[in-house]
Amino acid sequence: MRKTLIALLLAAAIAAPAQPLLERHGSSMRLTIDGTPMLILGGELSNSAATSVDDIDEVMPRMAALGLNTVLVPAQWDLTEPIEGKFDFSLIDRTILKAREYHLKVIFLWFGAWKNSMSCYAPEWVKTDTKRFPRSMTANGKPLEIASVFSENVFQADNRAFAQLMQHIADMDRGHNTVVMMQVENEIGMLEDARDHSPEAERLFRAQVPDELTRFLRKHRSELHERMKEKFSGKDGTWTEVFGDDLYTDEIFMAYYYAKYVNRLAETARKIHPIPLYVNAAMNSRGRLPGDYPSAGPLAHLKDVWHCGAPLIDLLAPDIYDTGFKGWASQYALPDNPLFIPESRCCDNSGVRAIYAIGAHDALGFSPFAIDQAQPQECLHVTRSYELLRQLSPILHEVKNKRWGVLLDQDDKESIISDEDVVITCRHFFTLPWDPRATDGTTWPEGGAVLLKLARNDYLMAGNGIVATFQTRSEKEQSEVRTLGEDGFVDSGDGKVKERKAAPFKGKRKGIVSVDEVRIDDNGTMRYVRRDNGDQDHQGRHARISVGDYKILHIKLYDY
Numbered sequence: 001m002r003k004t005l006i007a008l009l010l011a012a013a014i015a016a017p018a019q020p021l022l023e024r025h026g027s028s029m030r031l032t033i034d035g036t037p038m039l040i041l042g043g044e045l046s047n048s049a050a051t052s053v054d055d056i057d058e059v060m061p062r063m064a065a066l067g068l069n070t071v072l073v074p075a076q077w078d079l080t081e082p083i084e085g086k087f088d089f090s091l092i093d094r095t096i097l098k099a100r101e102y103h104l105k106v107i108f109l110w111f112g113a114w115k116n117s118m119s120c121y122a123p124e125w126v127k128t129d130t131k132r133f134p135r136s137m138t139a140n141g142k143p144l145e146i147a148s149v150f151s152e153n154v155f156q157a158d159n160r161a162f163a164q165l166m167q168h169i170a171d172m173d174r175g176h177n178t179v180v181m182m183q184v185e186n187e188i189g190m191l192e193d194a195r196d197h198s199p200e201a202e203r204l205f206r207a208q209v210p211d212e213l214t215r216f217l218r219k220h221r222s223e224l225h226e227r228m229k230e231k232f233s234g235k236d237g238t239w240t241e242v243f244g245d246d247l248y249t250d251e252i253f254m255a256y257y258y259a260k261y262v263n264r265l266a267e268t269a270r271k272i273h274p275i276p277l278y279v280n281a282a283m284n285s286r287g288r289l290p291g292d293y294p295s296a297g298p299l300a301h302l303k304d305v306w307h308c309g310a311p312l313i314d315l316l317a318p319d320i321y322d323t324g325f326k327g328w329a330s331q332y333a334l335p336d337n338p339l340f341i342p343e344s345r346c347c348d349n350s351g352v353r354a355i356y357a358i359g360a361h362d363a364l365g366f367s368p369f370a371i372d373q374a375q376p377q378e379c380l381h382v383t384r385s386y387e388l389l390r391q392l393s394p395i396l397h398e399v400k401n402k403r404w405g406v407l408l409d410q411d412d413k414e415s416i417i418s419d420e421d422v423v424i425t426c427r428h429f430f431t432l433p434w435d436p437r438a439t440d441g442t443t444w445p446e447g448g449a450v451l452l453k454l455a456r457n458d459y460l461m462a463g464n465g466i467v468a469t470f471q472t473r474s475e476k477e478q479s480e481v482r483t484l485g486e487d488g489f490v491d492s493g494d495g496k497v498k499e500r501k502a503a504p505f506k507g508k509r510k511g512i513v514s515v516d517e518v519r520i521d522d523n524g525t526m527r528y529v530r531r532d533n534g535d536q537d538h539q540g541r542h543a544r545i546s547v548g549d550y551k552i553l554h555i556k557l558y559d560y
Helices: 002-015 053-065 090-101 152-173 199-206 211-219 226-231 239-243 247-272 300-309 325-332 350-361 376-396 473-477
Strands: 021-025 028-033 036-038 040-044 070-076 105-115 135-137 143-147 179-186 277-282 315-320 341-344 365-368 402-408 414-419 422-428 447-455 458-464 466-472 510-520 526-532 543-545 551-559
Touching: 028 179, 040 105, 040 341, 040 376, 053 090, 070 090, 070 365, 090 105, 090 152, 105 143, 105 152, 152 179, 152 247, 179 247, 199 247, 211 300, 226 247, 226 300, 239 247, 247 277, 247 300, 277 341, 300 315, 315 325, 325 350, 341 350, 350 365, 350 376, 350 402, 350 447, 350 458, 376 447, 376 458, 376 510, 376 551, 402 414, 402 422, 422 447, 422 473, 447 466, 458 466, 458 543, 466 473, 466 510, 466 551, 543 551
Parallel strands: 040 070, 040 365, 070 105, 105 179, 179 277, 277 315, 315 341, 341 365
Antiparallel strands: 021 028, 028 036, 135 143, 402 447, 414 422, 422 466, 447 458, 458 551, 466 543, 510 526, 510 551
16 A cells, blocks of 8 residues: 555656756746746736735736736735734735636745835734834935844745745645746835945944855956956955945945845745746936945846846846836846846836847846736737737747847837848838838837848748838948838939949849748647738838837748
8 A cells, every 4th residue: 555655656756747847948048837838928917906806816817818928926924814823825826826726827926024125014923013124224224114234134034934824835836837036025125225234234234245145256357247257356344345445335335135135035936936036226327326225235236246246136127117127137148147127117118128128138038017907908919919029939939040130210210130141131110211100209118020031031020010122241231321201112313313333243142032921830840820021012122010019920031
């Protein structure tokens, strides 16, 4: 009987799906579940969206209907441990069960000691006992509603609750893989001051910089962020002796201790349920100084400190709400940090931004914030872009295929891609002179696409609001700037005969064999939908996807 029971347990273990992992595929990282790569086509719920069973029951089917495959859901300390030592995971259970019912994955966001820097999700018994759970302080001694990272009592209480949560998820989700990642804390960092000035913080700031950090920075000196290279003197000493005496030294000091705190939480999680872990960062934008933004969070210029202090964290992830999406994304898409965007402003541009992030940076995924409260038009862009990305997934995961991402707007209208003998010029759709929206004062929505090379002279282009021309290198160098109308004829002329003085054309040109709109099956097989020819490809001059359309085009070229 005992042998039979052991055999059954072993069989069950073998049959159970492997836990979610981050694995290297070629030069990039993939989230894989049971060996199958997964793109996170996500949406983050607003902070109060899953605070009752009714909330969860209402929102989950809506998220599935929008075409998401993953929902990012807060797991709130004050609701899971309202009385010290007594835990209530009923909302966690409901979220997981409803997600399974609608074939969704979940990423839980641990709102523990800090959320957007503040300790607003700490339970009442933590908030009100400031002697046991001390606060951070400004330089003039003002206490903040920010639990001190230097308090062991804060850590132990936070860690116990996080451990209970991880154990509960492990017990409920083992073999199901509904929960695919965990976010540890939320937009951690100091506000009102660049660092904590409480007594313990002051003592540590006057002490020597820990050897662990100086050794790490020396070892990785050639790979450090440029700002860290400038700050790090390379010698031993106190924080001001090693990094200088300014706000950014204060920030480095805090970043190290925030990272160490988070790494201890990650160590707890790994022992219980080793799924991928990440931390998210509020951006240091708009000319703000440390403390105006959440100082010391997992920001790009502090990545080296975070990698030293929190090696068990898999990803440093940007929350992108400001303009300049491409620039923010590129700061986090690094050889030592795969890009994942867990929060981005939900807007009409969200769809093309998701396509761009995955095309340009091989992002693990994308997630607009408060998608449950977004306007229908904003959601429609997310739905349509996710449908394209879902179709492209089998091909995107083929590491042999080259890929590029393009994101264009009214100020950044053109992007040029060089691929061996082919030059691909991508322009915003409104650069076509015959679309009245290009010149009627309409603010141009962003246009974007992912381009995939399947073979020589064989490409896929998927996106919205883009025009692409294909030329040989020599043809591009000799190309003339001519404004053509929708019919392909010169838009207007002055009627004067001009003397022909052009140099002889040299080399070959690229022509378009065909532009076909296609759909892609789950197994990666392309299915023909329609052919774009004549007016639709400008009589063989380009391939285009109008603003407001989301399509996949299969483009075949030839040389002449």
